[in-house]
Every structure is written in C-alpha cells, then in structure tokens.
Amino acid sequence: METYFLGIDVAKAKLDCALIRPSGTPRSKTVKNSAAGFDELAKWLGKQGAQQVHVCMEATGIYWEAVGEYLSDLAQVTVSVINPAQIKAFGQSQLVRTKTDRVDALLIARFCAERQPEPWQAPSHSERTLRALVLRLDALQRMHVQESNRLETARDAVREGIEAHLAWLDEQIASLVRQIQRHIDDDPDLRDKRRLLESIPGVGERTIAVLLAYRTDPSRFGSAKQAAAFAGLDPRQHESGSSVRLKPRLSKIGHAALRKALYMPAMVTLYKTDWGKRFRDRLALAGKPPKLIIGAMMRKLVYVAFGVLKSRKPFDPSLHGA
Numbered sequence: 001m002e003t004y005f006l007g008i009d010v011a012k013a014k015l016d017c018a019l020i021r022p023s024g025t026p027r028s029k030t031v032k033n034s035a036a037g038f039d040e041l042a043k044w045l046g047k048q049g050a051q052q053v054h055v056c057m058e059a060t061g062i063y064w065e066a067v068g069e070y071l072s073d074l075a076q077v078t079v080s081v082i083n084p085a086q087i088k089a090f091g092q093s094q095l096v097r098t099k100t101d102r103v104d105a106l107l108i109a110r111f112c113a114e115r116q117p118e119p120w121q122a123p124s125h126s127e128r129t130l131r132a133l134v135l136r137l138d139a140l141q142r143m144h145v146q147e148s149n150r151l152e153t154a155r156d157a158v159r160e161g162i163e164a165h166l167a168w169l170d171e172q173i174a175s176l177v178r179q180i181q182r183h184i185d186d187d188p189d190l191r192d193k194r195r196l197l198e199s200i201p202g203v204g205e206r207t208i209a210v211l212l213a214y215r216t217d218p219s220r221f222g223s224a225k226q227a228a229a230f231a232g233l234d235p236r237q238h239e240s241g242s243s244v245r246l247k248p249r250l251s252k253i254g255h256a257a258l259r260k261a262l263y264m265p266a267m268v269t270l271y272k273t274d275w276g277k278r279f280r281d282r283l284a285l286a287g288k289p290p291k292l293i294i295g296a297m298m299r300k301l302v303y304v305a306f307g308v309l310k311s312r313k314p315f316d317p318s319l320h321g322a
C-alpha cells in the first residue's frame with residue numbers, strides 16, 4: 001500500500017492541508033480547525049484514495065493538539081509533530097522565498113515525504129485531562145499575579161472589584177489544585193509515578209503535575225537527554241574557527257511551560273537541599289556563573305526525574321554526593 005504524505009499548517013481557526021500523492025502531485029484543502037473540519041478532512045482523504053497517510057504538522061502553541069489526536073486515532077494514519085525550527089531550516093535549504101499558509105503546508109508535506117520523521121504518540125485521555133487542568137491552573141495563577149499588581153496602584157473606584165476578582169481566583173486555584181490531586185489519585189499509573197517523583201528533594205506537587213502532564217518519562221523519550229531537549233534545556237554551543245567562542249547557553253528550543261515549571265524547584269534544590277548545595281558548590285568552584293548553575297540544575301532535575309521513573313526506584317541521595 002502506497003503512502004500519501006499530508007502537511008498541515010495549523011492556525012487557530014483553520015487548517016491548510018497539502019497532500020502529496022505517490023505520483024508526486026500535490027492536492028490542497030482548507031478546513032476549519034474544529035471537529036466538523038476534522039471530519040471533512042477525513043472524508044477528503046478518503047476521496048483522494050489515501051488509505052495510508054503520514055501526517056506532519058508543527059508543534060506551535062496548542063492549536064495542533066486536537067487535530068493531532070483526532071488523526072492519530074484513525075486507522076492507517078501516522079502522525080508526526082515537528083519542531084518549527086526544523087521546518088524553517090528545511091525551507092531555507094529548499095530556497096523557498098514565498099511564505100503563505102498554503103506554501104507552508106506544502107513545505108511541511110515535502111519535509112514529511114523526504115525525512116519521514118518518527119511517529120508522535122498521542123497522550124492517553126487521562127494525560128490529556130491532566131494537561132488541560134495544569135494549563136488552566138497556570139493561566140489562573142498568571143491572572144492572579146496581574147490583578148495583584150493592579151491592586152497595588154488601584155484607585156478606590158475599582159479596588160473593590162479587583163479584590164472580589166482576587167477572592168474568586170483564590171477559590172478557583174484552590175479548587176483546581178484539589179482537582180489535579182484527585183485526578184492523579186484516581187489513575188494508578190499517574191499515582192505511582194507521583195510517588196516516585198515525590199522522593200526527589202526540591203520537587204513539589206505542582207512541578208510533579210507538570211512533569212506528568214507532559215510525559216517527561218521513559219514511556220515517551222528514549223533517554224533523559226531527549227527529555228531535557230524537549231524542554232529546551234539542552235546546552236547550545238557556538239564556536240567557529242579560533243576566534244569565535246561564545247559562552248554556552250540553554251537552547252530554549254523546546255517547551256517553555258516545562259522550563260517555567262522547573263525554575264523555582266531548581267532554586268529551592270540549589271539552596272535548600274543537601275544534594276543541591278553540593279551540586280551548586282561544585283559548579284561554583286569550577287567558575288560557573290549563577291545563571292548557568294540554575295539552568296544546569298533545571299536540566300539535572302529532568303535527568304533525575306527520568307532516572308527515578310525508569311528505574312522505578314525512589315531518589316537515592318548517595319548517587320548525588322549527599
């Protein structure tokens with residue numbers, strides 16, 4: 001059975017699709033980014049005779065997730081989710097000078113046909129629910145910070161309304177925290193993973209919820225290095241010849257929400273735990289600046305969490321010099 005390659009350029013309201021048939025000729029289709037649009041896309045693929053399809057789309061925002069989950073549930077459909085930097089580099093290598101949604105979709109389809117990237121594993125229903133809860137909690141917490149900042153300089157005419165909104169946010173945040181805890185309690189796999197992650201000094205319940213929501217474990221990644229790269233915590237070096245020697249820094253080509261969730265746990269670990277203090281002292285003696293040490297601890301936490309989940313054993317301080 002011959003494979004058709006489908007590239008999807010995802011936007012909030014629509015999906016621009018480009019299908020490359022085995023003959024090499026492309027076909028285009030635009031549908032709504034909604035359940036009705038997904039059904040229309042599936043019917044269109046059937047009319048094109050595409051019985052075996054490899055779909056590629058960029059991992060931009062959250063607008064790709066619904067169509068990715070829908071297509072991954074279809075028989076004879078393989079879904080790959082690509083880092084946008086790869087598509088950009090591929091377009092530059094193809095000397096693509098025009099940028100429109102339709103052109104981008106065809107570029108993604110060509111990338112899919114040429115590179116045939118690894119399949120994406122759709123999260124389970126339980127993991128999808130946990131991620132939605134975690135993202136909602138983060139949104140409410142950001143809203144709470146904004147309103148708290150406004151309250152500091154608010155005039156009397158609006159102060160009462162802001163205070164009422166803050167009280168409502170406090171209730172919603174507390175309710176969401178309890179809901180996340182119950183959700184993990186009700187899922188045996190998530191509950192077992194939480195028990196292992198709780199053994200890591202410096203990692204709290206909210207960080208654990210984020211790690212579980214984004215599946216930074218051996219069931220998704222083959223190594224801790226891959227999990228760190230997913231979060232954009234892998235080191236980026238820039239050297240050229242004998243004169244260019246820039247300082248290494250985090251690549252940040254990865255999921256920003258994970259990096260944000262790991263910042264405060266890294267600070268707590270470095271200054272409040274024995275193994276974190278030893279880690280900080282060792283890097284400080286080597287002349288590493290504070291910001292680099294924080295980034296290194298964020299990456300270290302991903303490695304440790306991955307190791308704990310892979311070995312199915314609680315955190316062992318003796319393995320980390322404590």
